[in-house]
Amino acid sequence: DIQMTQSPSTLAASVGDRVTISCRASQYSSSWVAWYQQKPGKAPTLLIYKASTLQSGVPSRFSGSGSGTEFSLTISSLQPEDFATYYCQQYNSYPWTFGQGTKVEIK
């Protein structure tokens, strides 16, 4: 199985900050990485797929980059509704696997 390792596990930031979350795959994953946002008690929602493609309806302040084994999610200017937990996921090979999550908290 491909292991996805996210960093940091927790991130404290202020509204307006630029935030970057990293994700490292234990094996080559091409560009088949997605990023999700999850709020308490809710299902995850897709933000980015194929490493850098913005899902329809997602604000442009979210962006993704990377390929191979190194990936990142950036929020250019953090908004109040962005405080949540973020997950990366590889879908290059089965079984699909997720990172352990990054909780973005209010500083």
Added chain:
Amino acid sequence: QVQLQQRGAGLLKPSETLSLTCDVFGESFSAYYWSWFRQTPGKGLEWIGETDHRGTAKYSPSLKSRLTISVDPAKNQFSLKLTSVTAADTAVYYCARTTTLVAANFWGQGTLVTVSS
């Protein structure tokens, strides 16, 4: 707009069978894959398996011996059965629409399944 509505029992005893169904509304069932995930505080998000509209399924190796994912295209629904559950199967279970291009872009509301004697 596609909607996925989950239903099924939320409280089970050890050794029982977990059974969940996901009803799909507003979508052509044959055009996508249909998946199950689960989430626990300890293990995080976990992919369980997927099926296409013909019933061709892929399973997580760790669950394969206990798992069946089936589909009923006529009813626009797919189902999950996990046998011989233990406390380790306690989780929030999600159904989702998936593709090989975009991963999981529509999710059900989630069902908390608790396994306790």
